[in-house]
Amino acid sequence: MIKKVVLSLFAIAMLIACSKSNDSGGTTDDFNRQAMLTNWADNIIIPAFQDLSGDLATLTSAKDSFVATPNQTTLDALRLSWLEAYKTWQYVEMFNIDKAEQTNYLFQMNTYPTNVTDIQNNITTGIYDFGIVNNNDAVGFPAVDYMLYGIADNDTEILNAYTTASNFEANTTYLSDLIDQMQSLTTIVLEDWTLNYRDEFVNSTSNTATSSTNKLTNDFIYYYEKGLRANKFGIPAGVFSTLPLNDKVEAYYSKDASKILALEGLQAVQDFFNGKAYNSSVNGESFSSYLNYLNTISEGENLSTLINNQLNEVRTKIQQLNNDLSLQIETDNAKMLEVYDELQRAVVLLKVDMIQAMNISVDFVDADGD
Amino acid sequence: MITKLKSYLNKTTNAAPLAVFRVFFGIMMFFSIIRFWYHGWIEKLYIDPKFHFKYYNFEWVKSLGDYNYLLFFICGISALFIAFGLKYRVAIIVFFLSFTYIELIDKTTYLNHYYFISVLSFLMIFLPANAKFSVDNLLRKRSYNQIPNWTIDSIKLLLGIVYFYAGIAKLNSDWLFKAMPLKIWLPSKYDLPIIGNNLMQQDWFHYAMSWSGMLYDLTIPFLLLYKRTRRFAFVLVVVFHVFTRILFSIGMFPYIMIVATLIFFDASVHEKIITVIKRLLKPFRRQIKAPKTQDIYQFSSRKILLPILAIFFAFQIVFPFRYAFYKNELFWTEEGYRLSWRVMLMEKAGLTTFKIANSKTGQYFYVQNSDFLTAFQEKQMSFQPDFILEYAHFLGDHFKAQGHENVQVFADSYVALNGRLSKQYVDPTIDLYQEKESFKPKHWILPFKDEIKGF
Incomplete structure (x- = not known):
């Protein structure tokens, strides 16, 4: 009995050994999954996050200029940099993995339709925690979309919302907080990719x-x-x-x-x-x-x-x-x-x-x- | 002929193999239940889903909600009783009923090996598996050395059917001449040590595995039957099942089959196993008085029993061939596919979404399956026509109850089989809400437009 087991194990080992030697003699037919993961991480994911991070930095400074001097010119510049960042966002939304997944990043960046009631409540009370799930539809790109285009009927009125309206300071603070939050979240996810997760990701080939x-x-x-x-x-x-x-x-x-x-x-x-x-x-x-x-x-x-x-x-x-x-x-x-x-x-x-x-x-x- | 049959039925044999079989069966089942519980599958598969897919004519079997835990508990305890041979007859009946009830709750979880357990435990109800080496012997102060030979043969026959039919099912052109689905499954095991990124990727290896799998299934019952090839066959059994265990996630099944095939060995092997177990139990055995040994176990109701078993086996032999009544491609329509030992035979996947329409206004909307089904249920539903139909009716009823009028349910369904490009599966113009489940061929399944020759 034991003899038979040993014999068959030996036979299997031979089979493997033979096929291995066949292999080294000619074709390498295995797809290199690590190369795929490396390509994904180094050439697609991390560069896209870096680009988004850069775009959000531009957006932040455009926001700062707008807050300092709210006028049609700074509003237009702000809108333009919002759209640029939003376009770049489209290239990272699918990477809901690791830090992004753990921090609910995707839902904090792009949950739409945005909830105007929630946004207005947050502005009125001035007390809000962007991290909670209830605020997912009151933050991110869609909320900024509302703040820049939907808060009033036309551009004059929109500018008024940040200059002469009774609550203009609260509006300005909310807009500013929204954009700062987007940037800090992105920084967390990007840094995790570059400092920690990249190697783990690339080596997990099973x-x-x-x-x-x-x-x-x-x-x-x-x-x-x-x-x-x-x-x-x-x-x-x-x-x-x-x-x-x-x-x-x-x-x-x-x-x-x-x-x-x-x-x-x-x-x-x-x-x-x-x-x-x-x-x-x-x-x-x-x-x-x-x-x-x-x-x-x-x-x-x-x-x-x-x-x-x-x-x-x-x-x-x-x-x-x-x-x-x-x-x-x-x-x-x-x-x-x-x-x-x-x-x-x-x-x-x-x-x-x-x-x-x-x-x-x-x-x-x-x-x-x- | 009749005298031959009579003398066969009167032939007796050592009771040890059946006793050992009983012990291992009980232990295996007990651990299967624990494992199921431990993985949280009771919750996930039987409590969480809002909707359960029912076997045709078993719609009355309902999930017991949180009491499913009780059901599993009873099932596990009865398995333990079986292992001990304690109140064996009651225990095996309780086990058969509770286990089968669990399986009938939701056909999403259907596996051939669960069906095998149900069938086997049904058979075991009629066998004197507690004749020897059981607590029942102590309680009744009586144990038996000999049992009718056919009782052990019936288990061998059932195992033989399972293997042989699984082998017959592999006699098809996809399996043998395209090495499908192994050609899909094996290369994806690239992460296996040593053999993963060479052997598993080789064309010849896919064919070799397909053919040897087929030959194994067809011949193993015979190799196990004949004394001269038995040991070699058992080595094959171990190698084969361990290999499938490494390759696929198939839970306890390989171990159950390895242990089950021990029944083919001579009684002397089982006597040895009993001695070993007895030695292990020695510390607990001091006060136990050995029961009186009687020679032959006698059935009191053999006249009823034998016809039942004859019908049982006739059913087992004929039922898997019911697909012959359907002229469509079996793998495509799955009419007569289940309960037929078609094990790991095809790679099939689909995507099926449902359109709820108002027949008067023509207005419609699509259903998000995740609103009603678990990911596992959605996956299984998407390529099996009886699931699709049942779910369509569930949706129709649901939206009707919500106040929607003139409800029609249409399926937008695509299915891919054994590496063929996905094709539309269900006729999108048929209102499934009007179609009834039956054993008749389902005319609303679109043709396969290809051929798989063989069984």
Whole structure:
């Protein structure tokens, strides 16, 4: 009996040894996941956070100038730097991992529609804790959107809100606190990436529910489904409700930023999928190259091409929309629904086909299999 | 023939193998329950969900809410009683009923090995597994050396069916000629030490594993039956199941199968096992008086018992082939897929969302599945037609109760099978709220447009 066990173990060992020697003699066929993680961290995630941090610094100084001398010029400059930072934000929203996840960063930066009642309450009482969940819809980019575009009906009145209105000091303080909070949160997340998390992230190469690839894949798909598909298009277009809800678009008060932001969000998704570096046009290891590698084994469909084609299709459809998605919904919602349908097609490719090819669990179901 | 059968049924054998089987079964089940509890799965799978997917005709089985813990407790305790052979007949009946009830609460958690446990524990109700080496012997002051030979053979037969049918199910073109789904599963185990990023990535290895898995399943019952190949077969059993344990998250199943196949060994092996256990129990055995040993265990109700078991096995042999009544591709429609020992046979995933429409006004909206289902339920629902239909009815009822009028439910469903590109799965023009569950083929599943040859 024992002899047999030893014998079969020996046989298995031989089998492994043989296959290993075969391997060293020729092809290296294993996909380098660490290279993918390194590309993600060093060329995409950290540069995007650095850019956002820089944009928020610009936003802060624009805010400071506005607070010092509130006039149309400083307001315009402030709005411009808000939009720049908001565009950059689209490239980091999907990275809801580690510090960002622990600090509820995503929800403190971009929960919309923003809640005007909560904002006004905070301004009136002057006592608020931005960190609590109840304030998620009273902070971040959407709240600043309201403060810069929605607090009054026109620019003159808006400027009055920060100059002559009875509560102008409270308004100014709130605007200022909002932007300071966004910057300090971003600094925390960025510093964690550069000082601690980067190495841990890059070295976690296994295929388990808590490994980097799996977590970030989940984040990526979650962002695509929720952040891009549902929040920017599905919910305002009334896909999940009986009637369209055009006031639920992103950057509702600024009127013409919603489409720009949506296009940036889509670009962020596609760039990440293709492993394109944030600051250059160099492509590194990515979902796309991983799928191409797996395809050499399974000889299936060329998924990365199909996904890219579908995302391009989405872009074409979005480009046909009005700059103000809220207006688009009011005038011709069918075009919004078309975008949604195209987005949904890519959900199938990403969530079903890509996940199946990579054999990654999309959620944290840890029950037994057969 | 009849005389042959009669003499077979009258043949007796040593009671030790069945006693050892009982002990190990009880212990394994006890630890399975503890493990389930420990992982928080009772809460997660049976208490948290707002909605449970029911087996057809078992809709009356309801989750007991917090009392599910009591159910698991009873199930675990009865397993322990089985191991001790204490009030065995009652214990095995309680175990069978409680375990099966748990499984019937929600088919989301269906696994072939849970079904195996239910079937096996049902069979064990009729077997004298407490004839030897049990507390019952002490209570009744009587133990038996010999039991009818067919009682042990019935377990061997059941194990044989499980393996052999799992082997037959692998005789299909995807498994054998495309090495699917192993070609998807194995490369993703790149993080295994030593073999992860070479062997697991090799084409030939995927084929080798597919074919050897098939051959293993088909031949192992016979290799275990014949004395000359038995030890070799058991080594194979251990290697095979340990390997699957390393590769896939399949819980206790490999260990249960390894221990179960011990039943094929001669009584002498089991006598040795009993001696070892007795030695371990020695400190507790001082005051125990050995029970009187009688020779042969006699069934008092053999006339009722044998027909029941004959029907049981006839069912086990025929039922897995019910898929033959459906002309659609089995893997695609899953009509007759479950309860048939189709183990780790395909990689299937889907995405299914539901549109609630008003048939009069044409207004519609989509449902967010996460409002009603857990992630696990959503995953399972998305590619299994009976889940899709049941959930569609649940949604229809829900929105009707909310005051929506002229409710129609349409499914937007895409499914990918064994690495094929995802395809639309459910006819999007069919109002599923009007479709009824039955054993009839589901006409609203769109065609597979490909062919998987074989069983």
